Structure formats: C-alpha cells, structure tokens
Amino acid sequence: MGGVSGLIYSSLPVVVFVPISSLFGLLSAIVSALLVATGILIWRLARRETAQPAISGFFGVGICALIAYLMGESKGYFLLGIWTSLFWAVVFGVSVLIRRPVVGYVWGWTGGHGQRWRTVRRATRAFDLITLVWAVLFAARFVVQNQLYDADQTGWLGVARIAMGWPLTALAALGTYFAIKVAQTAIRDVDRAQPDAVEADTSGAESVRGD
Missing domain, CATH: 1.20.58 (Methane Monooxygenase Hydroxylase; Chain G, domain 1)
Structure with missing residues (x-):
C-alpha cells in the first residue's frame, strides 16, 4: 500500500x-x-x-x-518473505473458497464502503476473481523462491525477489483497479434499479386501489 x-x-x-x-x-x-x-x-x-x-x-x-x-547464512534474509508469501496465498485462496474475498473486504474497510458489495453478485464475482489473482501471485512467489532457497541460490533469490515484486504487483494492482471499477458500477446499477422497482410497485398498487 x-x-x-x-x-x-x-x-x-x-x-x-x-x-x-x-x-x-x-x-x-x-x-x-x-x-x-x-x-x-x-x-x-x-x-x-x-x-x-x-x-x-x-x-x-x-x-x-x-x-x-x-x-x-545470507539466504536466511529471504526466509521471512518466502513464508509470508505462502501465508498470504493460503489466506487469499481460502477467502475465495468460502466466498469472502479479501480484496472486497479491504476495499470496503479502507474506503468506508462497508459490506454492501456482498449483496451484489457481479461485484462479489469481480472481487473473487481478483482475490484469486493475488493468491496465485503469492503462491508463485513462494514456489519459485523456496526452490531457489533450497538450492542455495542467494543471488538468484535477490533477483526473484525484485522481479516478482514490482512487475507482478503492478499487474495485480492494475487488475484490482479494474475489479473495483466493475464492482462500483454493479453496485450503482443495482441502486438505480431499486428505486425504479419500488416506484413501479407503488404505481401498481395505486392503480389497483383506483380500480
């Protein structure tokens, strides 16, 4: 962040x-x-x-x-990052499996939007998808860097740490931006449709009473 x-x-x-x-x-x-x-x-x-x-x-x-x-050992410097990646891969992945996508909750919390998005199917799907992307990103970091760690490739560990940091994070962040846009649009569409539905119901009821 x-x-x-x-x-x-x-x-x-x-x-x-x-x-x-x-x-x-x-x-x-x-x-x-x-x-x-x-x-x-x-x-x-x-x-x-x-x-x-x-x-x-x-x-x-x-x-x-x-x-x-x-x-x-120099490679020990990367151990915390390796296992932190596994931790977040599990957290993000499990959150998708139980239909509680982490990205949606983070967006709702940091932006003060609450959990309104959970009632909109398209918004939930968007957050499910991007949360899964983050889970794959973290899992890829763990798999690659853990193998380099086991092979005592400290130099390549540094390269992998940077190469799988900036580029992948930028791509995932861009995907998160679009997922949020999709969710916001879906929520607005639902909010616009609801007053119309209420108005239609009210008009129908008045018509019945008039008859």
Whole structure:
C-alpha cells in the first residue's frame, strides 16, 4: 500500500544486501541493509510521508537481517518473505473458497464502503476473481523462491525477489483497479434499479386501489 515509492524503497535493501554479501560477507551485508533501511526511514520521515510504511519497512528489514544472522547464512534474509508469501496465498485462496474475498473486504474497510458489495453478485464475482489473482501471485512467489532457497541460490533469490515484486504487483494492482471499477458500477446499477422497482410497485398498487 506504499505505492510505487514503497515498492522501490522495499527493494533497495535487497539490492544492497545480495552483492555485498557475495563480496564482503554476511555481517557486512546485514549492516549495509540496515543502514539503507535506516536512511529510507529518515528520508520518508523528513519528507513527512506516511510513517507506517516507513516504520514497518524498517522493522521488516531488521527481522530479515536478524534471521540471516541467527542462521549464519545470507539466504536466511529471504526466509521471512518466502513464508509470508505462502501465508498470504493460503489466506487469499481460502477467502475465495468460502466466498469472502479479501480484496472486497479491504476495499470496503479502507474506503468506508462497508459490506454492501456482498449483496451484489457481479461485484462479489469481480472481487473473487481478483482475490484469486493475488493468491496465485503469492503462491508463485513462494514456489519459485523456496526452490531457489533450497538450492542455495542467494543471488538468484535477490533477483526473484525484485522481479516478482514490482512487475507482478503492478499487474495485480492494475487488475484490482479494474475489479473495483466493475464492482462500483454493479453496485450503482443495482441502486438505480431499486428505486425504479419500488416506484413501479407503488404505481401498481395505486392503480389497483383506483380500480
């Protein structure tokens, strides 16, 4: 939810971590990633941007660095992201199976729309579809990066982390935009049709009484 800048900021520590780990070792890579994360945090706060993505990003890098340090392996830096992808794949997938699509609830909550969309079939289908797209995206990240992790391909892990971050997220975000548009149109159509139906019923009743 940090937008384009959030995607860039979240990738910078990875871009720094991988080559420094190969050239100078794990400890230097951890320090460098933390320094980059600290710089990003300070930069975003100085620009008075929303603090939550900056702070959560900083702690995310810190946790990844801690895991790598405790494991004594550079690839440990990616472990949290790998299993987080699996977690979200399951959450999004299950939400579609039980007809409670996550994207619909997030849209309703963040935009103050409530759960009105659940009463409109076309809106529910749109949110089902895009939630399934996100589930597939997260599952693909897990499968690819987990295989690279098991193969000890730290360099390719960094490449996969970035390549499956920006491009896939952008495509899924675009799909989410269109799904929301479809849902909004469907809800408006239903809202317009309902007053007409009520008016028709009222006219019919008055006609009967007149007869």
